[in-house]
Amino acid sequence: MRRSFIIFYALITYALAELTWWAYLLVKAMPSSFGMIMGEGSVFIFVFFVGAYSLHRSILKERKLQEQKKNFLLSVTHELKSPLASIKILLQTIQKRDLTKKQTLDFIEKSLKDIERLDDMVENMLLASKIDNQSYTFPKDKFNLSGLVDSIVNRLQITKCESNQQIIDAEIEPKIEITGDKFALTSVVTNLIENAIKYSGPCATVAVKLFSKDDKVYLQVADHGIGISDMEKGRIFDKFYRVGSEDTRNTKGTGLGLYIVKEVLDKHQASIKVKDNRPVGSIFEVVFD
Structure with missing residues (x-):
């Protein structure tokens, strides 16, 4: 993304330099058309800067979105690993140790809560995906x-x-x-x-x-x-x-x-x-x- 910004600003600088040079050559070749050249050049520069600014904002927005997606993937990985690790430990404890019925039921209850947490997260991701794709009809x-x-x-x-x-x-x-x-x-x-x-x-x-x-x-x-x-x-x-x-x-x-x-x-x-x-x-x- 940093490389894209460098190329973007380099192209803008090059375009402005070329525009200035061609404006100078036109004025030198046709001094009587100075007002017309400056007027049309001003309009072109205005449109150019508006377009460059819009493109700059789009690049920044895309950069921010990519960063958010990266953080989302890291968060999802952590959110998945945490309850899975907890469930694994609880089930291994039940499997390997001689627990009382009360302890076993307590561990099962904790495991079910972690499973509900995973289920909620998966449902969220599926629903968000369907909303984005406009494939969910919201039956009422x-x-x-x-x-x-x-x-x-x-x-x-x-x-x-x-x-x-x-x-x-x-x-x-x-x-x-x-x-x-x-x-x-x-x-x-x-x-x-x-x-x-x-x-x-x-x-x-x-x-x-x-x-x-x-x-x-x-x-x-x-x-x-x-x-x-x-x-x-x-x-x-x-x-x-x-x-x-x-x-x-x-x-x-x-x-x-x-x-x-x-x-x-x-x-x-x-x-x-x-x-x-x-x-x-x-x-x-x-x-x-």
């Missing part, structure tokens, strides 16, 4: 959103902090029904809650609220994590984009979660906005009209 049916959110909260619930504290604090209004793609909206709810847990501190509470108001359905996911700067709020729904610097980031992820959230909600004519939580953290609010 009426279903119970309250039951869906409740089941996802129960699956992602963590109760291994002090006093068996629950990480996800859910307030779900019962019997809320909407018309939509249940599979895709399952991914939306899962990504929002997992994202909130991921960017929160250990044992920090994540609040999930589902309620109806003024003929609209609201889903709010609030955390007390690192928060999102105003500059990044407009970019977090971009594909592969992740909050923070690639060099200093400690959180796991592929950069596909919020991209899928935004794309799916757009297909459902639903909106999502990000607000600051107080004193720290973020609130993602989804509104179904």
